[in-house]
Amino acid sequence: MKITGKTWKFGNDIDTDAIIPARYLNTIDPAALASHCMEDADAQFASRVKAGDIIAAGKNFGCGSSREHAPISIKAAGVACVVAHSFARIFYRNALNMGLPILECPEGAERIESGDELEIDLDSGLIRNLTKKEEYAAQPIPPFMQKLIKAGGLMEYVKEQLGSNI
Amino acid sequence: MQKTMSEKILADHAGKSEVFPDELVEVRVDFALGNDITAPLAIDAFKRSGAKKVFDRERVCFVPDHFVPNKDIASAVQAKMLRDFAKEFDLKNYFEVGRMGVEHALLPEQGLVLPGDVVIGADSHTCTYGALGAFATGVGSTDLAAAMITGKIWFKTPHSIKFIFRGKLKPWVGGKDLILYTIGKIGVDGARYKAMEFEGEVIDTLSMSDRFSMCNMAIEAGAKVGLIAPDSITESYVNTRAKREYKFYKSDSGASYEAVHEWDISDLEPVVALPHSPENVKQVTEIGNIPIDQVVIGSCTNGRLEDLRVAAKILKGRKVARGVRCMVIPATQLIYMEAMEEGLLETFIEAEAAVSTPTCGPCLGGHMGILAPGESAVATTNRNFVGRMGHVESKVYLSNPAVAAASAVLGRIAHPEEVLS
Numbered sequence: 089m090k091i092t093g094k095t096w097k098f099g100n101d102i103d104t105d106a107i108i109p110a111r112y113l114n115t116i117d118p119a120a121l122a123s124h125c126m127e128d129a130d131a132q133f134a135s136r137v138k139a140g141d142i143i144a145a146g147k148n149f150g151c152g153s154s155r156e157h158a159p160i161s162i163k164a165a166g167v168a169c170v171v172a173h174s175f176a177r178i179f180y181r182n183a184l185n186m187g188l189p190i191l192e193c194p195e196g197a198e199r200i201e202s203g204d205e206l207e208i209d210l211d212s213g214l215i216r217n218l219t220k221k222e223e224y225a226a227q228p229i230p231p232f233m234q235k236l237i238k239a240g241g242l243m244e245y246v247k248e249q250l251g252s253n254i
Numbered sequence: 255m256q257k258t259m260s261e262k263i264l265a266d267h268a269g270k271s272e273v274f275p276d277e278l279v280e281v282r283v284d285f286a287l288g289n290d291i292t293a294p295l296a297i298d299a300f301k302r303s304g305a306k307k308v309f310d311r312e313r314v315c316f317v318p319d320h321f322v323p324n325k326d327i328a329s330a331v332q333a334k335m336l337r338d339f340a341k342e343f344d345l346k347n348y349f350e351v352g353r354m355g356v357e358h359a360l361l362p363e364q365g366l367v368l369p370g371d372v373v374i375g376a377d378s379h380t381c382t383y384g385a386l387g388a389f390a391t392g393v394g395s396t397d398l399a400a401a402m403i404t405g406k407i408w409f410k411t412p413h414s415i416k417f418i419f420r421g422k423l424k425p426w427v428g429g430k431d432l433i434l435y436t437i438g439k440i441g442v443d444g445a446r447y448k449a450m451e452f453e454g455e456v457i458d459t460l461s462m463s464d465r466f467s468m469c470n471m472a473i474e475a476g477a478k479v480g481l482i483a484p485d486s487i488t489e490s491y492v493n494t495r496a497k498r499e500y501k502f503y504k505s506d507s508g509a510s511y512e513a514v515h516e517w518d519i520s521d522l523e524p525v526v527a528l529p530h531s532p533e534n535v536k537q538v539t540e541i542g543n544i545p546i547d548q549v550v551i552g553s554c555t556n557g558r559l560e561d562l563r564v565a566a567k568i569l570k571g572r573k574v575a576r577g578v579r580c581m582v583i584p585a586t587q588l589i590y591m592e593a594m595e596e597g598l599l600e601t602f603i604e605a606e607a608a609v610s611t612p613t614c615g616p617c618l619g620g621h622m623g624i625l626a627p628g629e630s631a632v633a634t635t636n637r638n639f640v641g642r643m644g645h646v647e648s649k650v651y652l653s654n655p656a657v658a659a660a661s662a663v664l665g666r667i668a669h670p671e672e673v674l675s
Contacts, residue, residue, distance in 0.1 A: 101442055101531065105639045110618035113291045114321060114328035116298060128641040148443035151476060152637060153618070154378040156295050156394035176476055177447045178378060182394035232278050232408070243303050246400045 089210045091168045091189070092218075093140040097202040098129055100146035104158040104179065107150065113157055118164035121157050125165040139166035142208070144200040146172065150179025159183040169208055171215060171226065173197035184233050185242040191215070196224035256508035258414040259481050260449040263389040263503050267372045275413040275510075283313070284371035284388075286401045289357055289614075290318035292376035294332045295395035297339050300402055308343050309405030315347035315366065316340055317357040320614045325621035355586025355612045358382035358470060358554035362462075363586055365495025369484045369502050374398065374407055379554050379636065381472045384450075385465035386492065387484035387503055392473060412478045413512040414449040414505075419456035421520030426670045428564075429464030430556055430634065430654040432456070433471040434525045438535025439515070446476030448512065451505060456519060457482060462491045463560035470555045471636050474532040526632075526667060527652035530640045538657055538669050548631040549574075549662040550643075551655050552583025552610075553617045556634035559589045559596075561655040566598040568659035568673055569605040575665030580607035581616060581623045607662065619643045625650075632661040 106129040108121055115121065126133040126143075143162065149172035150158060159182050162170065169189045183190045189210050196215045200206065205218040213226035229237070239245035255272060257265070265273045267281035288296050293316050308314045316336045321329035340348030347366060354360065358379050361367045367383045373390035374380065376398040383390035393407070401407045417436055432452075437444070450472045457465070465482050472480025482488075484502040492500060523537040551557070551565050562584060574580040582602045584590035590612065593599050602609050616623030617635040625631055625644030630651065633643065638650035651667060660668040 103637075103639045105618070105637070105642050109641055110291075110320075110620055114326060114332060116294050116332075128639075128646050131646075148446060148476060151442060152378065152473075152639060154376055154380075154392040154394055155291065156376075156396060157291075160295075174443065174446065176443070177478055178392050178394060181397060185394060185396040242396050242400050243299050246404060247303055250404065 091140070091142065091208045091210065093142045093168050093206060095142045095144050095200055095202060095204045095206055096133060096137065097200060098143065098145040101148045101151055102129060102145050103152035104150055104155050105152055107158040108155065108161040113155060118160050121161035122164035125161040134165060137165050137167065140168050141166060142206050143167050143170045144172070144197060145170065146197055147174045149175050151176035154178045156182045156186065159186045159188045163188045171196050171200065184236060187237065187241050191226035193224050193226035196226060199224065256506035256510070258449065258505045258509040259387065259451065259483060259503045260389055260412055260414055260479060263370060263372060264409065264411055273411045275411050277411045278408060279411055280406050280408045281372050283374055283401045283405055283407055285313050285315065285367050285373045286398060287315045287317065287357060287361065287375035287377065287380065288398050289320050289377055290322055290329070290333045290336055291320045292395045292398065294335045296376055296399040296402065297335050299396050299399035303399070303403065305403045308402050311344050312346045314345055314402050316345060317349045317354055317360060318351065319354055319356050319612065320618065321620050322613060323351050323611065353587060355589070356554045356557055356614055359557055359585035359589065362386060362466065363588060365492065365497055368492060368496050368498065368500035369488060370500050374401055378473045379470050381477065381480050382466050382470040382554060384469035384472065384479050384481040385462065386488060387481065389479055391478050412447055412449040414451055415445055416451045416453065416511045416514045418514065418516040419452065419454040419519055420516060421456060421518040423456060423519065424522065426524050426656040427522055428654050429460060429467035431522060431525045432519065433468040434527050434532065434535050434652065435519065435522060437471065437475050437532050440475055442474060442531055442533045443476040445472065448477050450475065450477045450480040452480065452482050458485065461560055462487060463558040466558065467555050471532065474636060524654055524657045524669060526657065527638055529638050529649040529651065532638060532652060538667060541667060544630070544651070544667040546578060546632050546661055546666060547629040548623060548625060549578060549580040549658050550583070550616050550623055550631060550633040550635060551658050552581065552585060553614065553635040554585065555636045556655050557583055557585030557589065559592050561634065562589070562593050562598050565655040565659040566601040568656060568663065568670055569607065570601050572605055572663045572673065574606045574662045578662055578665050579623070580662040581610060582607050583610045583615065584612060586612055616643055632658050632667055634658050
């Protein structure tokens with residue numbers, strides 16, 4: 089699967105309070121959560137992001153609270169993929185469980201700037217920076233996670249495993 | 255083969271003789287927890303899956319604690335989802351307002367999470383129970399939903415990092431200072447995906463309350479779990495509370511660690527994490543004059559009875575400075591009751607602090623103490639990210655309860671000795 093989109097660049101240690109502040113966690117509605125996506129990191133983001141855009145960030149993206157509302161808000165805001173130097177572990181699990189593609193790519197995280205057009209091949213992990221005419225190789229998604237994604241997320245995987253016995 | 259505590263607990267729960275770092279394992283879950291923020295998403299996923307029952311009505315637990323007592327209509331709707339689900343599936347451990355507490359203070363207090371357990375919670379501070387020697391970690395709501403159905407979860411077996419604390423603690427220095435000091439040294443991703451193990455003569459004599467504070471903030475270094483090997487202090491805490499079997503796991507002396515840090519903390523003064531990161535740690539003696547508007551004493555990190563005793567020692571016979579609001583939030587109903595019986599609440603009220611029913615409230619900028627633009631707070635909580643306690647232009651300084659109480663009295667961040675001398 090290929091994704092092409094414009095990049096929004098963020099720094100290191102972007103926490104889940106910045107991605108979706110706790111004051112908005114009195115709802116689980118994806119559209120409502122999307123309307124405040126990244127608000128405490130960039131108050132303009134939610135109103136300006138376009139479907140298919142890409143977030144790039146530094147190390148430890150998604151640290152802090154375990155709120156699944158974070159990947160939900162990013163996905164519902166239309167973001168097609170998050171590329172980071174590294175991800176916090178709970179966010180990593182949550183994103184894959186939600187079906188939000190994420191890629192670890194230290195080189196890409198360093199080189200990519202806001203506004204760059206990227207073409208990402210999710211299967212191979214190859215990121216082409218069309219603006220800078222560069223290529224970066226992201227860590228491929230581990231085979232077990234690919235199994236989850238192929239099943240359509242964790243809940244589908246659980247259903248598959250249990251058959252009708254739930 | 256020589257193994258760490260984490261590897262032993264995971265192996266036993268996976269039905270294997272041994273597991274190795276990076277190995278993916280599916281393990282049995284002893285206890286699964288959700289709160290009023292995270293459980294609604296889990297309930298939604300659970301219902302959409304078509305599941306007809308939870309794996310064990312005694313081991314799936316809901317604690318509404320973040321936005322309760324309901325702060326607004328939307329929060330009331332979410333809290334009601336937990337109440338309705340608990341009723342429908344006859345959950346034994348659902349804690350209503352009036353019986354609840356901040357989850358990570360409540361569950362150990364009630365003997366519901368025990369040494370040797372695998373515990374998952376849809377709350378990042380679930381790692382608190384590592385203080386009991388449990389493999390306990392935060393997960394998202396969908397992971398919780400899957401575990402509610404199957405009683406199982408997959409993990410990548412973590413590598414372990416050992417932290418050895420040597421020396422003797424100075425007065426007014428506690429578990430909170432040790433963990434902030436550690437995060438200051440290794441950074442907020444210094445233990446990302448890892449198991450942190452705390453040991454050494456300082457830990458050996460540390461109270462359970464201080465141990466909970468330490469393990470609680472392992473997540474602030476990015477860790478999967480923060481563990482302390484159970485000992486006689488653990489035993490005396492759990493033996494009167496446990497209603498089921500538990501098991502002490504200890505790391506073998508020849509177990510393999512990715513890194514070992516050994517620090518003598520004899521000279522450590524109380525520390526403060528400055529805005530806007532828990533790794534931004536300085537000793538309180540080196541930060542100069544920082545005026546404050548609010549103090550919060552409470553949370554899953556420092557809302558236990560021992561924390562309130564420390565705060566009361568400093569606030570006794572004194573007043574909160576003019577222009578400062580001081581919130582004291584006992585973490586559970588039992589702690590609230592004990593604080594009342596010991597006269598601590600009287601001390602707080604006489605000091606003109608506000609005492610609240612248990613809630614996570616201000617820690618995550620929910621309610622009960624939100625900051626205006628430009629305001630600063632000293633809090634015994636665990637995060638000081640941008641906007642964490644309110645407006646994006648507010649600031650949170652993290653400290654232990656003694657520093658928080660002293661700061662309330664002087665209206666600026668203060669060392670407890672400044673108040674007492």
